[in-house]
Amino acid sequence: MQSKIRRISRPRVRDLASMDRQSRWTKQAFLEGEKVGSQIEAALGTSAEMFQSVQQSFSTWCFTEFKERPNYLLMKKLSSAYCRGVGNSTGKKVQGIPLALRGSAAAVVCASNEEKSLHLVLNELERLPLMNIIVILNGCQDHSFNVARRHKGTTIVHYDQRLGHDVGRSIGAGIVKDDIVLFTDGDIVIPAEELAPFLYEVDGGVDVALNHITPYLPSFNYHDEVTRNKSFLNMILQRQELHADSLTAVPHALSSRCISGIGLASLMVPPKAQAIALAQGYRVASVHSVDVISRNRSHTSNRGKHNVVADMIKGDHAEALYELMSKYGIPLDTPLESRSEVAIRRNSR
Template structure:
């Protein structure tokens, strides 16, 4: 009998028992923060309490507001210190500004959320009614200057939004109105009202309001349509941070150059003539915009009646001009007989103002304005 060697597939009594290779246990992966050097890592979801989250800043602002209220002795009340100011609103705004200066700047949606929680924390201890009022990142005196003519359908909404801000002055220039606008402002607001029975013409009211105001920051509006108070805060903030003039950035709403009207084109040409192509078509002709009181004095109050001319003077004097925010004033603009259709009366007036501004620019810059002559060697003809 032949003894055969057992094959590998057969087991004999002497062969050791087979042991299966243990399967490795799956370890729980640790989330890793995604960064530029680790593009393949899993997306890391930060907890709501991290310093970069919205909830973190809301709760931090709430605590700061509560602590600010506990430091007040005696607690603040709703007493009025002048016909416009609300003592509680302005005092809470001062505490907010003091705290906000100690932290990093926040995006505007998060800013308003944190400011609301700060006011809520303050009221938790001090009591009082704050409503939907806003807090602004400045303690400087701010004035809203509003030109009005037959705006009975919109003026109450304009007043409502202005009362949400901690303003020191509200100045209405009512000119040439034949409806109930004047009575509505007088009954619904504690504002200063300058009433002219005859029409002053475009932009003259802004010059009058700027001269009458005693505030450090001037915020210019029209009574045609309301602008949400939240949208006005960036213009105030720009002046607080050192800008002399804060324009409304209307560039996102004007479309391609081929589709622009003559008014928009001439606005941009004036800015380019003064070597400020970065301003595009943004102009003092569009509201809302803000200005430092000293800047208005330097430009000259009379020149504010012709906004593009005032802008040329401001650029020539080296004033700092920026466009910190965009507010759509084209869509809600009220249609009137004077501003409808091609070559309407309003557009012709604005173009005429820009021609006057161009004349001022030529006087200041010379015949070439800010455009260099790269082709002709003109100095050679003088010998």
């Protein structure tokens, strides 16, 4: 039997040089964190106050040392190393994730009877450098209000009656005045590590940072009607590379300039907001993959082939398509692709 020869790929010289530079920067971040930790140790109070001090010092260091903005992978390593340095000096673990943001950031959380998960959702958000956390309680009949009140600094907007599925996003976005707005839901606990890329990419120039949910979907043959609606909307706007990534899926983040440009009312219909943003030329990108499909809590309203939520989302896409045709004159057709091109695009991971 002929033996198989396994070829081991080696990093290119350019890749090795890049890895070496990153290693040096990571080591420097650790040493800087140690130095800062020894300076702030005596003044440390609560974990929140500690994180605030670390966030401020880390941002100052990054802006001083880097002439060009680091990509997120490097920023993630720098942040982790800096926190390890602070912890090594103070003996206290930094619970948050400092990021070098030039703008201010806020989060909007929509919740409807989410007392079991809301506390954990807010815990993760408090690990991020957010100036404001807005909780929209949408017709809650449980103890969600009391849960939210336990988190100091959180702004609560409580409506006794149900407003509608996505109305809370529009209300929350209208309250905050920050440069970046992160949107998530109270029923899905997403680690801060998976939320941070959305803040960082919007701070870097992206206007609509989408959850790259496509890798968690089945191949095209098994797509449901909702998924095909999402893909079709992106396709007619000549953004096939977005696949089925959509503002209907949390988490996502928007810049304040984009929210102002597309209008608060559009946020109540996520596909419409996405369509308007693309039509107006805002920078829309899929920035990070978060599996919210398996984490999404099952309700009677979102189960089954023709459930209420699915029908609502399909209706939202119809509204988005009408907006594109009536106001932007965008026809609902695209240049034909070959069968192989379609197969590669639809089934790629």
